[in-house]
Amino acid sequence: xxxxxxxxxxxxxxxxxxxxxxxxxxxxxxxxxxxxxxxxxxxxxxxxxxxxxxxxxxxxxxxxxxxxxxxxxxxxxxxxxxxxxxxxxxxxxxxxxxxxxxxxxxxxxxxxxxxxxxxxxxxxxxxxxxx
Numbered sequence: 608x609x610x611x612x613x614x615x616x617x618x619x620x621x622x623x624x625x626x627x628x629x630x631x632x633x634x635x636x637x638x639x640x641x642x643x644x645x646x647x648x649x650x651x652x653x654x655x656x657x658x659x660x661x662x663x664x665x666x667x668x669x670x671x672x673x674x675x676x677x678x679x680x681x682x683x684x685x686x687x688x689x690x691x692x693x694x695x696x697x698x699x700x701x702x703x704x705x706x707x708x709x710x711x712x713x714x715x716x717x718x719x720x721x722x723x724x725x726x727x728x729x730x731x732x733x734x735x736x737x738x
Contacts, residue, residue: 627659630659631656631657631658631659632657634656634657634662634666635653635654635656635657636653636656637656637666638652638653638655638656638662638665638666638669639652639653639656641666641669641670642669644674644675645669645672645673645674645675646674646675646678647669647672652665652669691734706718708730708733708734710723710725710726710728710733711726711728711733712725712726712728714726716730718730
């Protein structure tokens with residue numbers, strides 16, 4: 608009886624590895640495709656998804672990263688705003704660009720103010736002139 612039980616335990620080792628292999632073959636390519644869209648290292652994320660353990664937690668982390676297209680669009684937008692001097696060239700802060708505009712007289716105004724209180728120049732006219 609002991610030999611029969613021992614023989615049946617030997618086969619369960621391979622059977623226990625098979626679900627982990629299938630699980631890795633599902634999550635590995637899934638993580639790799641998500642990493643490609645996010646602009647991350649695809650091979651690294653394939654390995655993270657392939658090996659069992661914390662791959663669900665790392666998958667949530669990977670999914671929460673911004674897409675490469677969004678990061679490029681934000682960077683291009685910041686560069687455009689720097690051309691119009693909404694953002695100083697040494698500072699890339701998007702909240703600054705959305706809240707203030709600088710008049711030709713040098714007065715820093717809030718974006719809600721349509722005319723400069725010092726010289727009376729219209730904000731929209733100034734923006735059209737700079738383009």
